[in-house]
Amino acid sequence: MAEEVDIIDQVVGQEYKYGFTTDIEMETAPKGLTEDTIRFISAKKNEPEWMLEYRLKAFKYWQGLTAPNWQNFNYPSVDYQDIIYYAAPKEKIKLDSLDQVDPELLKTFEKLGISLSEQKRLTGVAVDAVFDSVSIATTFKDQLKEKGIIFCSMSEAVHDHPDLVKKYLSSVVPYTDNFFAALNAAVFSDGSFVYIPKGVRCPMELSTYFRINAENTGQFERTLIIADEGSYVSYLEGCTAPMRDENQLHAAVVELIALENAEIKYSTVQNWYPGDKNGKGGIYNFVTKRGICMGDNSKISWTQVETGSAITWKYPSCILKGDNSVGEFFSVAVTNNMQQADTGTKMIHIGKNTKSRIVSKGISAGKSHNTYRGLVKVNKKADKARNYTQCDSMLIGDRSGAHTFPYIEINNKSAMVEHEASTSKIGEDQIFYCNQRGIGTEEAISLIVNGFCREVLNQLPMEFAVEAQKLLAVSLEGSVG
Amino acid sequence: MSGDKNKVMLEIKDLKAEIEGKKILNGINLVVKPGEVHAIMGPNGAGKSTLSSVLAGRADYVVTGGEVSFNGKDLLEMSPEDRAREGVFLAFQYPVEIPGVSTTNFLKTAINEKRKYLGQEPMEATAFLKFMREKMELMEMDKALTSRSLNEGFSGGEKKRNEVFQMAMLEPKLTIMDETDSGLDIDALRLVSAGVNKLKDGERSFVVITHYQRLLDYIVPDFVHVLYKGRIVKSGDASLAKELEVKGYDWIKTEVEQEANA
Ligand SMILES: Nc1ncnc2c1ncn2[C@@H]1O[C@H](COP(=O)(O)OP(=O)(O)OP(=O)(O)O)[C@@H](O)[C@H]1O
Ligand SMILES: [Mg+2]
Numbered sequence: 086m087a088e089e090v091d092i093i094d095q096v097v098g099q100e101y102k103y104g105f106t107t108d109i110e111m112e113t114a115p116k117g118l119t120e121d122t123i124r125f126i127s128a129k130k131n132e133p134e135w136m137l138e139y140r141l142k143a144f145k146y147w148q149g150l151t152a153p154n155w156q157n158f159n160y161p162s163v164d165y166q167d168i169i170y171y172a173a174p175k176e177k178i179k180l181d182s183l184d185q186v187d188p189e190l191l192k193t194f195e196k197l198g199i200s201l202s203e204q205k206r207l208t209g210v211a212v213d214a215v216f217d218s219v220s221i222a223t224t225f226k227d228q229l230k231e232k233g234i235i236f237c238s239m240s241e242a243v244h245d246h247p248d249l250v251k252k253y254l255s256s257v258v259p260y261t262d263n264f265f266a267a268l269n270a271a272v273f274s275d276g277s278f279v280y281i282p283k284g285v286r287c288p289m290e291l292s293t294y295f296r297i298n299a300e301n302t303g304q305f306e307r308t309l310i311i312a313d314e315g316s317y318v319s320y321l322e323g324c325t326a327p328m329r330d331e332n333q334l335h336a337a338v339v340e341l342i343a344l345e346n347a348e349i350k351y352s353t354v355q356n357w358y359p360g361d362k363n364g365k366g367g368i369y370n371f372v373t374k375r376g377i378c379m380g381d382n383s384k385i386s387w388t389q390v391e392t393g394s395a396i397t398w399k400y401p402s403c404i405l406k407g408d409n410s411v412g413e414f415f416s417v418a419v420t421n422n423m424q425q426a427d428t429g430t431k432m433i434h435i436g437k438n439t440k441s442r443i444v445s446k447g448i449s450a451g452k453s454h455n456t457y458r459g460l461v462k463v464n465k466k467a468d469k470a471r472n473y474t475q476c477d478s479m480l481i482g483d484r485s486g487a488h489t490f491p492y493i494e495i496n497n498k499s500a501m502v503e504h505e506a507s508t509s510k511i512g513e514d515q516i517f518y519c520n521q522r523g524i525g526t527e528e529a530i531s532l533i534v535n536g537f538c539r540e541v542l543n544q545l546p547m548e549f550a551v552e553a554q555k556l557l558a559v560s561l562e563g564s565v566g
Numbered sequence: 567m568s569g570d571k572n573k574v575m576l577e578i579k580d581l582k583a584e585i586e587g588k589k590i591l592n593g594i595n596l597v598v599k600p601g602e603v604h605a606i607m608g609p610n611g612a613g614k615s616t617l618s619s620v621l622a623g624r625a626d627y628v629v630t631g632g633e634v635s636f637n638g639k640d641l642l643e644m645s646p647e648d649r650a651r652e653g654v655f656l657a658f659q660y661p662v663e664i665p666g667v668s669t670t671n672f673l674k675t676a677i678n679e680k681r682k683y684l685g686q687e688p689m690e691a692t693a694f695l696k697f698m699r700e701k702m703e704l705m706e707m708d709k710a711l712t713s714r715s716l717n718e719g720f721s722g723g724e725k726k727r728n729e730v731f732q733m734a735m736l737e738p739k740l741t742i743m744d745e746t747d748s749g750l751d752i753d754a755l756r757l758v759s760a761g762v763n764k765l766k767d768g769e770r771s772f773v774v775i776t777h778y779q780r781l782l783d784y785i786v787p788d789f790v791h792v793l794y795k796g797r798i799v800k801s802g803d804a805s806l807a808k809e810l811e812v813k814g815y816d817w818i819k820t821e822v823e824q825e826a827n828a
Contacts, residue, residue, distance in 0.1 A: 513625070518662045520646035521622050521655075522676040522736065523683070532675060536666025536715065 114171035120144065123271055126171045130240050130274075133247065143260035143270030150264045157456040157488055158425035160369065160396055163334060168303045170272045225289065235280040236291055239307050242278035249280055253311055257340040257375050257404070265336040266373045269305045273338070276306035281316035281347075290546050292321040303334040310340070312347035314380065319350040321549055332360075332395060337372045345380025345407065350388070352545055353401075354553050357393035359560070362451075364423030367395025374401035378410030378436075386413040387430065388544040390553045392560040395424060400458065402431035405439035405467075412441040415541040417553075419534075419560050420453030420485070429459035429490075434470035434500070443474040446538045449485035450561055456488040463500040470497065476506040479537050481530065481561065483510075509537075531558035574635075575600050575771050576621075576740055581632035582796075583620045590616045592796035593632070598740065601768040605782055605807060606775045608793035609815050614775045615659055617793070618742045622656040623649050636740070650676075651683040653739030657729040657746045659775075664716040669728065670698065672716050673735050680736070701734045705761045722749035730761050737765075742773045747781040759784030779811035792818055 114125050123144055127137040152162065229236050235246060242250050260270035277293040293308065312318055335357060341349050351374075360367025370393075376385035387401040403412030414430035432441035441461065449455040455478065463470045478487035491504055511533055519529030535542065535554050542550050576598040583591040590613045598604055606614055620627050621634065623646030634641040641649060664672065678688040689697070702712065707727065717725050726746050733741055743762075747755055762772065762785050774785060782790075782804060790806040791798045794815070799822050800806065810818075 512662070514662045515664055517622075517624055517646065518658065518664070519672075519676075521650050521658075522672070522732065523647050523650035523680040524676050525645075525647045525679065528675065528679060532667055532672065533664055536664055539666040 112173050113169050116169050117166040118144075118168070118170060118272065122170050126272060126274060129171060129173070130243070132243060135247075135251065136243055139255070139260075140271050143267050144272075146260055147264070147267035147271055150267060152264050156398055156427045157458070157490070158396060158398075158427055158454060160425075161332075163332075163369065165268075168334060170303060170305070171274055173274075229287075229289075232285050232288065233282040234285060234287055235278065237278055239273070239276040239278050239309065242309070246278070246280065249311065250278070250309070253340065253342055254307075254309055255340075257342060257377050258338050258373050263373060265371045266338055269307060269336050269338045269373070272303075273305045273307040276308045276337070277310075277322075278308070279310040279318060279320065281312045281318045283313045284315040285313075286316065287318040290319050290321055292323070294323050303336065305335075306337045308337070308339040309342075310349055310351070311342045312344060312349045312383075314344045315346040316344075317348045319352070319546060321352040321354070321546060323354045323356070323549075332367055332369055334369045335371070335394075337374075339372070339374040339401075341374075341376030341385055343376065343378050343380065343383035343385050343410075346382045347380065348384040348386075349376060350386045351376070351401070352388040352549065353390065354545075354549055354556065355389065355391045355393050355397070356556055356560075358395075359393050359422070359424050360395040362422050364395065367424075368393065370394035370397045370399065372399040374399060375404065375431075376402070376412075377404040378407050378412065378439075380410075381407040381436070382409045383407050384411040384413075386411075386415070386544070388415040388541065389417070389428075390538075390541070390545070390556065391416070391418040391426060391428060392556050394426075397424075397426040397428055400429050400431055400460075402433070403441065404433045404435065405441065405470075406435045407439075408436040409438045409440075410436055411439070414441075414443045414445070414459075415544045416445045417448070417538045417541045417557070418446070418455055418457075419448045419557060420450070420455045421560055422451040422453060424451075424453045425456075426454070427456040427458055429457045431460040431462070432472060434461075434463040434467040434472070437466070437468045437470075439467055439470050441470075441472045443472070443476070444540055445474075445476045446541055447476075447478045447487055448481065448534055448537065448557075448561070449478070449487050450481035452484045454486040454488070456490065458490040458492075460492040460494070461502055462494040463497050463502070465496045467497050468499050470500045472500075472502045474502075474504045476504070477537070478506075478508045479534070480508065480510045527558070527562055530561055534558075534561060573600055574598070575602075575637060576641075576773075577633075577635045578621075579633045581617075581620065581634060582630045583616065583627045584630055585616070585627050589630075590627075590796050591620065594793075594796070594798060596791070596798065598771050598773065600739075600771055601766070602789070603766075603772045603774060603785060603787045605787035605790045605804075606773060606793055606798075607777065607790065607807065607810060609819075612793045613796040614793050615744055616796075618656055618659075618744045618773075618775065621649075621742060622646060622654065647679070648683070650736075650738075651680045655733050655736055655738030655741045657726075657733060657741065657743040659744040659748070661717050661725040661729055663718045663720075665718050667716050668714065669712040669716050669732075670695075673698065673732060676732075676736060698735065701731065704764055705731045705734050706757055707731045723751060723754045726750055727754060727758060730758050734761060734765060739769070740771050740773070741765075742775070744775045745777065746774075747776050747778060755781065756784065779807045782807045794818060794822060 114122055123140050127140060258266050260267045279291055281287050310320060343349050357368035357370055378385055385403050391397050405412050412432050418426045418428050420426050430443055443459055445457045447455040447457055457476050461472045476489055480487055487508055489506055493502055515533055516526055516529050534557055542553055545553055574597055578594050578596040581591055581594040608614055629642055674694050681688055711724060750758060787804050790802050792800040800818055
């Protein structure tokens with residue numbers, strides 16, 4: 086209906102709130118990627134020899150690769166020699182004391198709603214703040230230490246906990262995994278490291294906040310979370326970036342390891358700059374995230390709310406190795422204007438009685454495209470594996486697209502795999518009904534979309550569920566009118 | 567039952583509207599004063615739902631002539647949400663489902679949007695829940711319904727009851743009920759009518775669209791109008807509805823045709 090398109094035209098397109106830049110003196114690596122770049126990064130971080138060797142191996146491997154092209158979206162090829170691979174605030178930062186952090190940086194995070202200062206910290210949430218290539222500060226470190234929990238930047242972990250890093254880094258996502266994983270292994274600058282000791286239930290949410298600031302830089306962070314036997318942790322990451330006309334690359338790797346009876350809950354609220362209305366600028370968010378349920382009865386649960394980025398390309402996955410282990414994937418992906426998303430998950434059933442659940446909600450507005458791509462694989466020995474997949478798409482307007490590619494590979498007859506999919510459209514009827522009760526069109530869309538995503542939003546920690554709801558509303562503003 | 571005899575709440579003058587080039591309303595005239603109950607009857611396709619949609623501001627309909635004022639304001643100038651906030655409530659003939667949104671959350675949003683419009687502070691959660699509990703009791707609403715997603719999987723009758731419950735919550739000045747009685751069982755009909763009667767306060771007005779005299783036994787109208795081919799062709803008091811119940815519409819259609827030929 087012509088009327089509907091008009092309505093929809095008017096709601097998409099409000100300004101990105103986090104588009105400001107921080108003016109701060111930076112130290113950067115020269116543009117481009119050679120062995121020297123990698124040596125530069127490694128030297129900056131004062132890394133041990135084994136780390137440098139690992140990076141160089143990954144780099145060699147990467148050089149032999151070509152960028153993948155099986156995705157369901159278009160993007161101009163990235164010139165990897167035109168990117169700065171390392172950028173850090175110049176001032177020397179003592180990571181343990183906030184007093185020595187540049188006030189400009191603290192202000193930046195305040196603006197983003199992340200307070201690093203002692204008085205105003207989010208209660209019950211420990212934060213690691215990553216600015217361009219380095220971790221700025223980690224809060225509540227001491228309190229966590231009492232329980233034996235390690236929560237620090239990756240750079241610190243390389244120095245302070247080399248055994249753990251050596252043992253687990255690259256164990257879930259080897260650098261040979263894919264093009265971006267190899268690139269990340271070669272040039273990763275920082276990220277978060279978490280270790281929860283045996284039997285410990287982490288008493289607070291752990292959270293990393295990623296901020297890209299510098300121009301022409303890529304962000305390549307690396308996160309490693311190890312939950313030892315019988316432990317539990319809930320971890321959340323958030324991301325924003327300034328508005329810039331050129332595209333910036335974000336190619337992170339996240340690895341999760343859950344040992345026997347352990348549980349890891351990993352939530353992402355991704356709000357990288359999506360580019361402007363006409364598709365100019367924005368972040369390319371090409372991320373490899375994978376967790377392994379190593380031990381019996383372990384559980385890994387991914388929740389993601391993806392509203393930002395020009396292109397999102399990621400499949401947080403679970404390898405269900407331990408018997409009775411459980412993998413979950415809850416996803417909301419919103420695309421508006423010219424944004425594109427190709428996202429989903431892989432559930433690899435290896436152990437007996439393993440279970441997985443996938444709930445994906447894709448919302449497309451404007452001229453955007455939203456693809457769900459998921460693999461459920463049941464190996465030969467995975468007796469009685471079970472999967473339930475629910476994949477819902479919602480279209481706003483009639484110029485956007487929703488696509489679903491479920492792949493299923495079953496090698497064991499006792500497996501039970503269910504897949505349900507639906508596509509709906511926010512109808513003019515629903516909007517008018519809300520209008521008639523006094524609810525304006527934008528508010529109505531936000532209400533309807535939040536209702537559509539409720540199952541997923543319910544998975545988020547309380548503090549962030551509200552934020553995520555607002556984010557959904559903002560990213561769809563202007564999508565109807 | 568009527569309020570101030572001189573005040574007019576709703577005044578419709580020679581209203582004409584069409585959809586997709588098809589003329590549906592061909593000059594409606596109607597005056598509703600505070601506290602009055604008007605019943606609108608008429609054969610299928612006469613334009614009753616169209617009239618209610620045009621009053622509520624549905625965008626598909628193009629108003630091609632006439633005026634509508636509501637408490638002195640030009641209703642046709644206002645956005646649908648502003649009409650609602652000014653106190654116009656439409657109980658839909660076919661209420662829509664909104665998955666994942668509870669009736670509670672929906673109404674809280676609606677009430678607070680209205681309050682914002684009127685320059686009032688939003689209602690806090692506890693006050694809202696208390697208010698809602700009171701209205702649920704008043705309307706004899708089942709708790710299970712309000713915690714479920716709005717209208718999702720509700721039976722036809724449940725949806726209609728939910729419309730009347732929403733009306734009770736939003737406390738409109740003018741309620742237009744579009745065949746709220748259709749699909750109700752006898753008990754539900756009684757509950758819905760009782761609900762409406764409880765809300766009558768001498769100020770609130772009701773325009774009740776119905777096919778059945780039965781409803782008007784419970785909600786007694788001050789006026790009954792017959793809508794036919796986009797015009798109000800006959801008006802009378804409650805006895806007109808009784809007459810229609812017995813005689814049907816043919817005699818009115820004949821009258822209209824005779825007048826047209828004369
Ligand atoms: N979108 C539309 N396109 C074309 N004609 C329409 C449209 N909507 C309504 N109409 C026509 O307008 C006329 C009036 O419809 P309306 O729904 O107002 O009737 P009604 O009096 O409410 O009937 P009922 O008693 O059956 O509910 C009908 O002939 C209907 O077919
Ligand atoms: Mg009708």
